[in-house]
Amino acid sequence: MAATTAVSTAPAPGRAGSGHALRRGGSLSRKVRNNLTGYLFMLGAVLCFAFFSWYPMVREFIMSFQRTRRGVTTWVGWDNYIRVWHDPAFATAWKNTAYFSLLALVFGYVLPFFIAVLLNELRHAQSYLRALVYLPVMLPPASALFLFAYAYQPDNSGIFNFILHSLHLPTSQWVQSTAMTMPSLVIASTWMNMGGAILIYLAALQNIPGELYEASELDGAGLLRRIWHVTVPQTRLILSLMFLLQVVATMQLFIEPLILAGGDGVEDHATSIVYLMYQHAFKEQDLNGAAALGVMLLVVLIGFSAVYARLSPRED
């Protein structure tokens, strides 16, 4: 359908005006009027994009090479980058963020897929289970995280430690122990966000033609082989897209450490890049340094996406 509309308007007014339209001046003015109407309809959205999206993009780069002090703005070259680079928390923040991203991939990426495969096999209670896994996604994140803060109480008054203790497993200090800080954040974050991925995978699983399973079963493939040779290749595109989205999302870690670990956590074990950016901008009044950090994160994430898009499988 899109193709036919494209054809009908394809002789663009600019080119068609060469002589054809001169004879019929009415048609030219109608085309101008049509164009103006079109611009009028998109004006509001274009202004919003210009002010809150396109301009900030340019401005971020400009700000990162400037310094504003007492209302005076000067160009300072790479100074902001050098300053944030030497921030003692800089390396830690990158390390923490990457670690969170990695852990979140292990839990938050693999787990929803297997849950979706499992739910897809059930012929009963489907809609109840779907609603269940999506419920946490709807909660305000602060609400869900305060719930986890409560469950993570480090002495045995916390429910997690109580359960572990009852099962005779070692208890944990959770966010107050340096080793468990990030895993604690990942558990909370996975619980909060997993539902969306599960539902998207479920929809993808339902589009797999049943004959493929039929055929592979006739070839003697067991359950695991069928998952590996039919389910995974058939959902490959959505799996690879979700991988990218998840990495980009988890690299922007902010609210989890802020609420569960007070922002930086014990000995900076929770500090993330976005938190560091927030600190620079609003605690140290260093918006330019924060912009430099923003550029770095932007370059890393766009770079990752570009490399990933190049390496990942294409639709065939």
Add this chain to the structure above:
Amino acid sequence: MASNETATRTLIATARLNRPAARRIYWAIVIVVVIVFSLAFLGPLYWMVTGGLKSAHEIAQIPPTLFPKHPGLENYSDAWAQLSLGRLILNTLYYALGALAFQLVLDIGAAFAFSKLRPLFGNIVLGMMLATLMIPSTVLIIPQYVTVIDLPIFHWHMLDSPWAIWLPAVTNAFNIFLLKRFFDSIPSDLLAAAAIDGAGPLRQLWSIILPMSRPIIGVISIFSVTAVWKDFLWPLLVEPSPENRTVNVGLYAFSQGITQNVLVAGAVIAALPTIAFFLVFQRNIMSGLTTGSLKG
């Protein structure tokens, strides 16, 4: 696609599950899954609600009590008052509905222009909008903040006003993409016929396109309201005054200096509107989730 929807064969064939032994195993698995998932997803909510019913002493008790000993609602009324939750919820509702209104009017207008009016260079503008999907949202937060403090050209200070949430919400390229793709599937002949009858573009949009686009508009509305409700960093920056905070930010900002049991009660109250919203729109939310992601 619709043909195999009726009896889609999945990993395990239904015929196999119908054997008596397999049947028993299947039901055992169903029961285990239902119990485990209920514990994992409703358990925490139970813990939160009962936590809010406990006294300050009981909530710190070792071991924790699974049922509150002297359940009382004081924490909930304290939380309501101390966190001024009524105010926070109303604020959030105001921001969410306003953002929805602006998104619907401006994004639908733009998508209609891109899809049907097709002015010169329209595709370039569309491409520039879609390109913003590549930019992770938090990365631009600093220059956006600076823009909101002093809007270029107009020198408009938007901090602490709802505009700071409403107008940036319009820059949702995914909405425009979904709407445009949906409008593309509506035959232009219908519009041409209406034009012959003398209907202008606005009339065509209002009387032909919009009534046919109810499903996609429903999806977009639900997700745009949820997005504002769940957003944290942006409202934290642009609505700094306590009386302008959103639920999400207010809960965090007021959390210092409040006892654990009151805070948990506050978290429960803050979650209630979204749970109610979910229960009402559950069907639309579930089907809407896959609209955007898959059928591209």
